[in-house]
Amino acid sequence: MTSVAESATGRAEAGSTAAGGAGLAFRLERAGLGYGRDAVLRDVELDVAPGEVLVVVGASGSGKSTLLRALAGLLPPREGRILAGGREVTGPSADRAMVFQDDGLLPWRSVRRNVELPLRIRGVSRGERGRAAREWIEKVGLDGFAGHLPRELSGGMRQRVQLARALVGAPRAVLMDEPFGALDAQTRVGMQRLLLDVLRDTSATVVFVTHDVDEALLLGDRVAVLGRTGVRAVLDVPDGDDARTNLRERILEEL
Numbered sequence: 001m002t003s004v005a006e007s008a009t010g011r012a013e014a015g016s017t018a019a020g021g022a023g024l025a026f027r028l029e030r031a032g033l034g035y036g037r038d039a040v041l042r043d044v045e046l047d048v049a050p051g052e053v054l055v056v057v058g059a060s061g062s063g064k065s066t067l068l069r070a071l072a073g074l075l076p077p078r079e080g081r082i083l084a085g086g087r088e089v090t091g092p093s094a095d096r097a098m099v100f101q102d103d104g105l106l107p108w109r110s111v112r113r114n115v116e117l118p119l120r121i122r123g124v125s126r127g128e129r130g131r132a133a134r135e136w137i138e139k140v141g142l143d144g145f146a147g148h149l150p151r152e153l154s155g156g157m158r159q160r161v162q163l164a165r166a167l168v169g170a171p172r173a174v175l176m177d178e179p180f181g182a183l184d185a186q187t188r189v190g191m192q193r194l195l196l197d198v199l200r201d202t203s204a205t206v207v208f209v210t211h212d213v214d215e216a217l218l219l220g221d222r223v224a225v226l227g228r229t230g231v232r233a234v235l236d237v238p239d240g241d242d243a244r245t246n247l248r249e250r251i252l253e254e255l
Contacts, residue, residue, distance in 0.1 A: 023051035023205035024095055024172035026071055030080035033063060033070050039078055040066045042229045053199065053206040055216040058226030059255055064209040067226070068175050071207060072098050084173070094122060097171040101178045103158040105150040111137060111161050112146040118169040129168075136164035139198060156187035163198065173205040181210070192218055213251050217244050225254040 026048035034040040040063040048054050058064050069075040070082055073092040082089040084096065097118075105114050112133050119129035137146050140160040150158055159179060166174055180188045192215065199206065210216055216223045217237055225233045232254045235247060 022172065023049075023203050024085050025050045025083075025205070026173070026207070027083040028070075028077075028080065029083070031070070031077045031082055032079035033066050033075065033077055035066075035075075039229075041226070041231075044080070044230050046224065046231055046234065048205060048207060050205055051203050052221045053208060053219055054222050054224055055208045055210060055220035056224045056226060057210060057213060057216050057251065057255070060211070062226040062228065064211075064226060065177050068098075068177050068207060068209050071173075072096050072175050074098075094118070094169060095172040097166040097169065097174050099162055099166045099174060099176040099179045101181045103150070103155075103162040105158055105161055105165075107150050110147050110149060111142060111153070114150070114161055115164045115168050118165060122169065132168050133164075136168045137161075139201065140164045140194060154187075155183055156191060159183065159191055160194065163195070167198065167202060167204070170202075171204055173207070174202075176206065176208045178209055178211070180215070181212075188215075195219065213248055213255075216251070217248060223247075223251060225251055227254070 026046070028044045028046045031044040032039045032042050033044065040061075044067070056064050056067060066075065070077060071084070071089070073089045073096065076090075084093070106117070109117070112130070115133040115136055116129045119132060124132075134146070137143065140163055142157065142160055142164070145153065145157065150161070153161070162179070180191045183191060196219065208216075208219055210219075220237050223235050223237060224231055225235070233250075235250065238244060238247060
């Protein structure tokens, strides 16, 4: 796998006409994150480079989804601060798209109208949002299904719709919370390959949460390992099978 800098540069060039701008940089400065009285993560120090794919792994309850929701602006930090593009995160933004394990499609809207929804909310003209939706439906391999309702699609196809909906608005960052976790093994492999293909056409930064170490090594430029209260390690994903096998063992030890 290429280095973070090489990956970000290459994707920025490939996605110059598909994305709304350069990938978004994130910084967490001594951030405390959690719900109610208890902090799940404490004193988090983490930088995410523009255009990289950072995969976050950790045991159940380690705060993976909590971290992602904080980056999305859905969960304010209890202490410290979170920056996106050098500005403090105070809430959600069109620059940051979320992709969940549950596809969250509106059941009464067709594939095309689900994909168009972010653009409609932003007031994009009907013709322009139709063109963009058609382009992304084709990119995710759903040509011929634009008029179908979600109930007429398989789980993998619904996740393809969700991915198209997330990317149609050219966000600068895509935050993905175990999006393939509920899929069967064969469909999951197909979605992983699709994601890698789609990312070549966008300069967006990606933060991807998973509990699967092999998935992390396949998709990531770097892997952040969460422990009981914070980030235990942030590791570059190297080239070569032997080097990745060694990194896999180290990640499992950190977990």
